[in-house]
Structure formats: structure tokens, C-alpha cells
Amino acid sequence: MxxxxxxxxxxxxxxxxxxxxxxxxxxxxxxxxxxxxxxxxxxxxxxxxxxxxxxxxxxxxxxxxxxxxxxxxxxxVSELSGIEVVGDMLRIGSLTTIEEMRRSPLISAHAPALAIACDLFASFQIRHAATLGGTLVNASPAADTAGPLLVHQAVVVCAGWRDGGVDERHIPLAEFWLGPGRCALAADELLVAVELPIFPDSGWVAYEKHCRRPAKDISIVSITLAVEPDGDGGLCRSSLALGAVAPTPLLVPQVAELLAEGGFGSKEGHSRASRMAAEAASPIDDVRGSAAHRRHLVEVLTHRALDGIAARMGYSDFNGYEPPQRMTITQSGSALTNCELPPMTPQPSAELQEGDxxxxxxxxxxxxxxxxxxxxxxxxxxxxxxxxxxxxxxxxxxxxxxxxxxxxxxxxxxxxxxxxxxxxxxVVTVEGVYAPDGELHDLMEDMLIEGGVQCGFCSPGMVISGLSHFLNGGGGGEQELARAIEGNLCRCTGYLRLLSGLERHAARLGGGVGLE
Ligand SMILES: Cc1cc2nc3c(=O)[nH]c(=O)nc-3n(C[C@H](O)[C@H](O)[C@H](O)COP(=O)(O)OP(=O)(O)OC[C@H]3O[C@@H](n4cnc5c(N)ncnc54)[C@H](O)[C@@H]3O)c2cc1C
Ligand code: FES
Ligand code: FES
Incomplete structure (x- = not known):
């Protein structure tokens, strides 16, 4: 350096x-x-x-x-944007941001594991910029979207220029990653979209991103489980995917086979499946965790996911079982947010330019x-x-x-x-947030009244994150407000006074906020 x-x-x-x-x-x-x-x-x-x-x-x-x-x-490139249902498939453009997916009713309804993963992906600031295509081409074994897209049987649509026209090819996601940072996309291709079959309403998914702070850390281990009941007490399909425990995100088909052969719904079956998942993992030691810790986590989390879904499906062995809060278990359509993000304005194109x-x-x-x-x-x-x-x-x-x-x-x-x-x-910076006469914006005043400012270094960023939250339909619940500023660090206030400032502002608004 x-x-x-x-x-x-x-x-x-x-x-x-x-x-x-x-x-x-x-x-x-x-x-x-x-x-x-x-x-x-x-x-x-x-x-x-x-x-x-x-x-x-x-x-x-x-x-x-x-x-x-x-x-x-x-x-x-407008062809890379948008989320739509085409026949019995969900198609997500590669330029769709993580926050757009997190807020999408279509994703919540038809790809519930992906909706949960997007909810736990980094901070608002990162989610507003990071795209689906970037997260897949980056080919990180720890990417939050990877496991959910694998269990939802995603196929990647790639395009290149061949014989004088655009030529598309489809690659099952399970074959897309070749190693850390490497994928099957050719150097002259773009990732256009991801297509996945619509997940049945009767299906269940479980997801856990195991890490210290979801807004700041990538996972030590992540696990995604999807289970589709056959309506007759058995399963027509299940799928388990593991993150951060192998060179690429990992599907464990042997667990699905065991569950299909009657292993689902019994304590013994779940224990065997969990051990099998741990054996399939090939984790490494790194700064985030040891290989042994990761393998242990795979076994524990797989067990919890299986037990949790079986409990929700009414299997008597698991009556009353609730996994710890860090694991989310849900069905299609259980919306995580009730506020869709309006699409971004299309941007003008630009010819090739060199220099300034x-x-x-x-x-x-x-x-x-x-x-x-x-x-x-x-x-x-x-x-x-x-x-x-x-x-x-x-x-x-x-x-x-x-x-x-x-x-x-x-x-x-x-x-x-x-x-x-x-x-x-x-673009609006903190200078543009002040009222035209130079008076403080109401949000600044509320933070000040509650003592949410000490040295002030983090304050502009906090004000911007708070405004972004309210401008985009965020509510005034304590947890929601804490999440609004989880992408901002403060070394002075201990955050509680900042939260009080946001709460005061939410109460003042009783709804959304404009910059006027
Ligand atoms: C502070 C921080 C926190 C983070 N937290 C998380 C987290 O919690 N979970 C997580 O999973 N990740 C996390 N990340 C990683 C990162 O946000 C993702 O990998 C992100 O999704 C990348 O998307 P992007 O659009 O920004 O990609 P870019 O940075 O623009 O591109 C990434 C790669 O993909 C290629 N590429 C992008 N789109 C296409 C396309 N359509 N066709 C062909 N090639 C393409 C680029 O050439 C590049 O090689 C974090 C990153 C930061 C900086
Ligand atoms: S996030 Fe940009 S300077 Fe820290
Ligand atoms: S007030 Fe000093 S860093 Fe937040």
C-alpha cells in the first residue's frame, strides 16, 4: 500500500x-x-x-x-431490471437491488427464503446499491442470497454477443459457481436475470445467517431449508443449502433423499440428517470462525430448522418447539415489510468516453x-x-x-x-437537509433534544439514514428504527439517545416525511 x-x-x-x-x-x-x-x-x-x-x-x-x-x-440497461411472474416462474432482473427484493411482494409470495435473506443482508445503504447480479457473479461462498436461490431451484440467464445478435444461455445455479470468486459466466457475457419456479403456498422455509451483526458481518455459517409437503403427511420435495462452509455455496442432496425416505418428522431422522449435513461441509479456519465451530453450527442449525418446520407442520414429536429467534421460519406470502420500494428513475446512457x-x-x-x-x-x-x-x-x-x-x-x-x-x-447531502432559511430540519432538532449528538462526527450520516427510513415508508417501532441506523457507527452516544431522537421524530410525523 x-x-x-x-x-x-x-x-x-x-x-x-x-x-x-x-x-x-x-x-x-x-x-x-x-x-x-x-x-x-x-x-x-x-x-x-x-x-x-x-x-x-x-x-x-x-x-x-x-x-x-x-x-x-x-x-x-432497462432489460436487466424488474421482478415479474412469467407463467409459473418468477424472473428477477440482475440489476434489481437487494432492498428492492426485500420489499417485493412477489418475492415474499413466491420465493420466501430469498425475502428473508435480503432482510438480513448488510445495512440499508448497502442494500440500496448492491444488486442480485453482483452478489452472484462475485461468487462468495458466504453470499446471503446464495442458499435461498439454491433451494428455490434458480436458473441463471446469461447473454453474450454471438453471430451478430444477443445469445442467451441458461445455467442451473447449482452449476454456476466454480470456486471462491469464480463462476461459469464467460468474460464476454452478462448476467441478465435469475428465474425460479414459484414456491408452493403450502411450502415452508427456514433461514439463519449466523454471524455477530448482520448489518456489518458476512455469515460465519448460513443455512437454508425448504420443505414442500405432499398433503398426505409426507414430503414431495425438500432442499438444504449451506453457506460459508465450502468453496462454493453448497446443496446437500443426500439430506433431501433421507428426508424423502421417511426421515422427516422424527427426532431420529432429524438427528441423522443434521449429522449428514455436517459431514457434507468442508469448512476452513478463518478470522470469522474455526472449521470445527462451523461444522458444529451446521449440525445444530440444520436440526433446529428441521425441528422448527416440523413443529409448524403439526408433527407431534415437535409440539411447542420454537427455534431461537435468530432462525426465521415462514411460508409464502408472509410479508416481511408492507411497503414496496418505488422503482428507481431510469438513468441516461453514455457513449464511450475517455479522460474526464x-x-x-x-x-x-x-x-x-x-x-x-x-x-x-x-x-x-x-x-x-x-x-x-x-x-x-x-x-x-x-x-x-x-x-x-x-x-x-x-x-x-x-x-x-x-x-x-x-x-x-x-443527490442530497446533510447541507441540503437544512430548511431553506438555515433552520434545523425537524429530525435534526429531535435528535438534538434527545441528546443524540456528542462529538457530531456520525451525525450527518445518522440524519441521512433517519430521513431515508422515513422517506421510504419506514415506521416508528423501536426495532424498525434501530435497523434504520444499523449501517451507521457512533463511538459516543451508545445509540440509545439517537434512537430516542428517531422515536421523537416518528411521533412528530405520525407518518412519512418530506425534505421541505
Ligand atoms: C460493508 C459491506 C457489507 C456487506 N455485507 C454483505 C452481507 O451482509 N451479505 C452479503 O451477501 N454480501 C455483503 N456484502 C457484499 C456485497 O454487497 C455483495 O456481494 C453485492 O451484492 C455485490 O453487488 P454489486 O451490485 O454491488 O456488485 P459490483 O460490485 O458492481 O460487482 C461485483 C462483481 O459482479 C460483476 N457483475 C455485477 N453485475 C453483473 C452482471 N449483471 N453481469 C456480469 N457481471 C456482473 C462485476 O463485474 C464484479 O465482478 C457487503 C459488502 C460491503 C461493502
Ligand atoms: S462507509 Fe463510507 S466512509 Fe465509512
Ligand atoms: S456523536 Fe460522536 S461518533 Fe456519534
Whole structure:
């Protein structure tokens, strides 16, 4: 790492050589095909929550690589968006964000395990940016969406440019991952969508992400179980998937076989199935947990999931059994949230540009036009060029929330957001939250009255997260409010006074809030 580069403008520009944002899938895959033979083919950019920290590391470690790679942004490709039912399948566009999936009634109704996983995925800021495609192509064995999509029998739709047209191929998700960080997508292909059969209303799912703090940590182990009863006391299908215990997310078909052969619904059968799951795992020791601990967790959590679902289905051996709260057991349609997220405004496309790039967006209510480097982060633009230093910078990797801003009304971390990706959108920093006469916004006042401000470093990020919560239909329940700021760290207040401030504001509103 080059220490002299940290915290400087250079640090933030990441050395990107060019930028293109095609309007259509065919233009995007054609560009990929034409540039795939280059020594440094373009980087496909979706939410950037994986790429930004990775690129910053690479740029700091080996700046000689800077300036060699261009970005292909997916922001304007409308074919990659949307969640819809097509026949008896659910189709989810790869550009759908985790928060859009978390709030989708269709996903809650037809892919309940995925809905739970999205609920436990990182913080609001990350969920507002991270996409389904990014989480799958990233190929992490610990990805929260992986197990649920496996038990829901997902198929990945990929597209490339072949013989003068867009050519699609379908890959079962179980065959998609090849190892940590590696997947079956060819270098000149894009992931277009994921398709999964509609989960039956009578089915049950269980999911647990075992970690210290879901908003900040990836799982030590995750487990997803789906069970489809046959209506006659048996099962027509079951599926168990494990996360973070093998080089790729892992299906355990031998457990499904055992359950189908009468192992489900008895204590002995569940014990055998749980031991089988633990034997199938091949975990490693790492900073998050030892291999032995992980294997033990697989056995315990599989047992709890089986017992919990059997209890809900009325098997007498499990009367009254409730697994600990960390495990969620549910059926189709048990909505986790009652507020669908309105779709994002479509963004304008951009031709291939090199050197500085013109970007136009609305900043705190006024028009903004700047020429900036393609790799410049939004926080660099705000603090360095616009002198809007209310937006703080600390961890630079999406952990602390100090750099949060509103992007089209949703909190995101400006250290993980490329300024060029804000084209055509509306950015609000804490400076834009004040009333036009300079008076404090009601939310700021409520936080102040309740003593939710000490050194004040986290306060701008807290205000932005609070506003994002209320603007997007969040309610005033204690747990909901705590979750609203779980992506923001505060070293001073102990959080309780911040929560009191949010509670006071929720009471003042009795509903949603505007910025006026
Ligand atoms: C602070 C923090 C907390 C996190 N917490 C969690 C967590 O709790 N659970 C979890 O599972 N993950 C977590 N992550 C990881 C991360 O958010 C996900 O992996 C994310 O889903 C990646 O999606 P993205 O859209 O941001 O991808 P990007 O960063 O844009 O891209 C990731 C990779 O996918 C490729 N790509 C993206 N879309 C496509 C496409 N359509 N076609 C072809 N290639 C594509 C990119 O080229 C790149 O290689 C966390 C990350 C951070 C920074
Ligand atoms: S999350 Fe952006 S600086 Fe910490
Ligand atoms: S008030 Fe000091 S970090 Fe939160």
C-alpha cells in the first residue's frame, strides 16, 4: 500500500481509463465482445459494493495498473431490471437491488427464503446499491442470497454477443459457481436475470445467517431449508443449502433423499440428517470462525430448522418447539415489510468516453455539472470540489455510514458510489437537509433534544439514514428504527439517545416525511 496516497485526491480516482453506459442489452454485450480480447477488458459495474473496495485496494497496492481499465456501467440497461411472474416462474432482473427484493411482494409470495435473506443482508445503504447480479457473479461462498436461490431451484440467464445478435444461455445455479470468486459466466457475457419456479403456498422455509451483526458481518455459517409437503403427511420435495462452509455455496442432496425416505418428522431422522449435513461441509479456519465451530453450527442449525418446520407442520414429536429467534421460519406470502420500494428513475446512457467525463445531476436542489475522472467517488466530488464537508469520510469501505447521502431519496454510502454513476439523479447531502432559511430540519432538532449528538462526527450520516427510513415508508417501532441506523457507527452516544431522537421524530410525523 502507498501510504502517501491515502486520503488524497489520487486515492479516490482509482485510475479508470474510460467509461461507457450502454442503453440496451445488445449494445452492452456487443461492446463486451468487441473489447474482450484487450489486455485489460472492461470492468462490468453494477452496484459497485464489491468492486469499489477491491479496486481501491488494487489501486493503492499497484498504481502502475491504474488507467488501464475502462468501466462498462449497467445503470441504463432497462432489460436487466424488474421482478415479474412469467407463467409459473418468477424472473428477477440482475440489476434489481437487494432492498428492492426485500420489499417485493412477489418475492415474499413466491420465493420466501430469498425475502428473508435480503432482510438480513448488510445495512440499508448497502442494500440500496448492491444488486442480485453482483452478489452472484462475485461468487462468495458466504453470499446471503446464495442458499435461498439454491433451494428455490434458480436458473441463471446469461447473454453474450454471438453471430451478430444477443445469445442467451441458461445455467442451473447449482452449476454456476466454480470456486471462491469464480463462476461459469464467460468474460464476454452478462448476467441478465435469475428465474425460479414459484414456491408452493403450502411450502415452508427456514433461514439463519449466523454471524455477530448482520448489518456489518458476512455469515460465519448460513443455512437454508425448504420443505414442500405432499398433503398426505409426507414430503414431495425438500432442499438444504449451506453457506460459508465450502468453496462454493453448497446443496446437500443426500439430506433431501433421507428426508424423502421417511426421515422427516422424527427426532431420529432429524438427528441423522443434521449429522449428514455436517459431514457434507468442508469448512476452513478463518478470522470469522474455526472449521470445527462451523461444522458444529451446521449440525445444530440444520436440526433446529428441521425441528422448527416440523413443529409448524403439526408433527407431534415437535409440539411447542420454537427455534431461537435468530432462525426465521415462514411460508409464502408472509410479508416481511408492507411497503414496496418505488422503482428507481431510469438513468441516461453514455457513449464511450475517455479522460474526464461530464456528469450532470441535481445536488441539494440545484443543477450540478462537472468534468470529473471516471473513477472519482461521489464523496471526493462532494468534499473536494463542492466543499460540502458535512459528508464525512472515515472507513472508505462501506462500514461506518459517515459518508451517507441520499441518492434519489435512498441512503447510500458516497465512498462506494462513483460520481459518474449519479448522472441524471438527485443527490442530497446533510447541507441540503437544512430548511431553506438555515433552520434545523425537524429530525435534526429531535435528535438534538434527545441528546443524540456528542462529538457530531456520525451525525450527518445518522440524519441521512433517519430521513431515508422515513422517506421510504419506514415506521416508528423501536426495532424498525434501530435497523434504520444499523449501517451507521457512533463511538459516543451508545445509540440509545439517537434512537430516542428517531422515536421523537416518528411521533412528530405520525407518518412519512418530506425534505421541505
Ligand atoms: C460493508 C459491506 C457489507 C456487506 N455485507 C454483505 C452481507 O451482509 N451479505 C452479503 O451477501 N454480501 C455483503 N456484502 C457484499 C456485497 O454487497 C455483495 O456481494 C453485492 O451484492 C455485490 O453487488 P454489486 O451490485 O454491488 O456488485 P459490483 O460490485 O458492481 O460487482 C461485483 C462483481 O459482479 C460483476 N457483475 C455485477 N453485475 C453483473 C452482471 N449483471 N453481469 C456480469 N457481471 C456482473 C462485476 O463485474 C464484479 O465482478 C457487503 C459488502 C460491503 C461493502
Ligand atoms: S462507509 Fe463510507 S466512509 Fe465509512
Ligand atoms: S456523536 Fe460522536 S461518533 Fe456519534
Amino acid at each position: 502507498r501510504p502517501e496516497a491515502r486520503g488524497t485526491r489520487m486515492d479516490w480516482e482509482l485510475g479508470i481509463s474510460g467509461y461507457i453506459a450502454p442503453a440496451t442489452l445488445s449494445a452492452a454485450v456487443r461492446y463486451l465482445a468487441e473489447s474482450s480480447t484487450q489486455e485489460y477488458p472492461p470492468l462490468v459495474w453494477a452496484g459497485g459494493t464489491d468492486l469499489m473496495p477491491r479496486m481501491r485496494m488494487r489501486w493503492l497496492d499497484s498504481p502502475e495498473q491504474g488507467g488501464l481499465q475502462s468501466l462498462l456501467s449497467l445503470r441504463s 467525463i461530464e456528469v450532470n445531476f441535481t445536488l441539494n436542489g440545484g443543477p450540478m455539472r462537472r468534468n470529473i475522472a471516471a473513477g472519482a467517488t461521489l464523496v471526493a466530488l462532494l468534499r473536494e470540489d463542492e466543499n460540502l464537508t458535512g459528508t464525512k469520510i472515515a472507513c472508505e469501505e462501506g462500514e461506518c455510514g459517515a459518508c451517507s447521502v441520499l441518492l434519489d431519496g435512498r441512503a447510500v454510502q458516497s465512498c462506494l458510489t462513483l460520481a459518474v454513476e449519479c448522472e441524471g439523479r438527485e
